[in-house]
């Protein structure tokens with residue numbers, strides 16, 4: 001059975017944080033547009049955006065060492081860190097706008113203030129961290145960063161990590177109190193509640209099976225109701241493929257030339273969760289370490305305080321793994337069915353080039369719980385095996401494409417792929433991920449609605465005062481945005497609380 005529906009202005013595929021963000025932006029800019037959402041699962045934010053499926057770090061490059069690389073001359077390049085930080089400030093501004101206008105409530109439900117720290121061991125890494133601190137601390141975007149290699153100070157900052165730590169190796173850390181823990185699952189659900197109240201039609205348990213160009217230039221989507229088995233056809237003038245790991249297959253189905261010669265490689269994640277409240281209480285920070293040699297950037301180990309379901313938790317990971325599925329709820333055939341004649345050579349080249357990554361993933365999959373505990377003990381020397389359980393996190397599908405550095409290059413960032421006429425766009429990749437959702441969705445709008453952007457600009461600036469400006473070149477604006485967003489989102493650090501009390 002099949003039925004047809006009138007053409008909608010916008011269809012968003014997938015109810016993750018990306019579709020939620022694009023929907024919320026469009027509802028402010030073009031409130032008259034009709035928007036529909038189709039999600040194959042039973043509710044919003046159940047895949048990568050779910051709080052248990054990602055690390056909840058508000059990535060602002062305050063602690064992630066992979067955004068700052070040491071150059072051959074020994075200096076530290078912080079340009080990537082500046083970009084990631086500026087993108088996070090854009091997210092903070094849009095979330096503040098939504099909270100101040102009471103379009104979403106209780107920011108505490110999705111964002112909390114939490115110190116971000118980097119922690120290293122060994123002389124070489126201590127020297128690197130010191131140089132990184134010197135390069136960053138004078139920059140207004142990273143104001144408030146502290147460095148210490150004094151064990152007494154580190155004991156104050158991270159007591160659980162310093163207990164029973166052998167004193168024979170140099171160690172150091174940086175700490176910045178303006179970091180955040182973000183519950184992206186809660187944020188996604190809040191945004192979809194808001195969209196529903198603005199007459200956005202959201203159909204759960206509805207899977208998009210196919211996308212093709214209709215004769216009038218719109219896109220026709222074949223949508224299966226997973227409960228009844230019925231199939232309906234919906235047309236839209238603009239389609240956003242926000243299917244997370246499911247986006248690549250849908251992009252391929254659209255047949256747009258921009259989607260060719262692109263492949264995907266899934267990397268799964270595992271976290272260890274502490275079940276002992278006494279240990280959980282002793283830690284209050286996100287502490288990022290250095291990635292092991294050969295490890296991909298998203299496998300940097302970190303020990304994180306998290307706020308999930310209004311409860312403080314402690315997670316360590318992620319351990320990488322391999323599964324051919326592109327979504328946690330995906331199929332074992334996802335990887336193989338993503339190989340098409342047009343991306344076969346790209347995929348083969350990537351396979352040949354990335355043997356060390358494959359080897360690393362196989363080693364990670366084979367780790368026993370005791371071996372994982374050994375990695376955890378680099379952070380918490382006296383960690384007890386009975387205090388920790390394993391949980392499976394989300395899947396990340398890394399983009400593989402042909403670039404100037406050669407065929408089949410593995411990309412670790414996010415990529416917006418759109419048709420030349422701007423009628424369809426897909427988001428691929430997963431890093432820095434949800435934290436940068438607002439700037440990435442603004443990029444989708446710039447690519448797909450260039451003719452509307454001049455008309456929308458003043459509203460965008462009302463929502464995101466730094467839009468179109470370099471924060472770095474406007475230190476006064478950084479200070480202003482920092483204060484206003486902290487106030488709107490209730491982000492008061494422990495130190496500020498101490499000063500008030």
Ligand SMILES: Cc1cc2nc3c(=O)[nH]c(=O)nc-3n(C[C@H](O)[C@H](O)[C@H](O)COP(=O)(O)OP(=O)(O)OC[C@H]3O[C@@H](n4cnc5c(N)ncnc54)[C@H](O)[C@@H]3O)c2cc1C
Pocket residue numbers: 013014015016017018019038039040041045046047048049050053054055056057058059184206207208209242243244245246247250268269270318327393394395396427429430431432433434435436
């Ligand atoms: C282990 C791990 C740790 C991470 N840590 C962080 C972090 O600390 N900070 C950060 O900012 N980011 C992090 N990320 C990345 C972040 O989670 C993702 O970038 C973000 O959640 C992606 O959102 P999305 O909306 O694109 O995808 P998703 O949240 O995966 O949503 C896609 C939705 O589309 C639906 N869908 C797919 N195919 C179809 C179809 N055919 N029809 C209908 N619906 C469909 C899916 O069911 C799903 O609900 C992490 C990711 C992982 C896996």
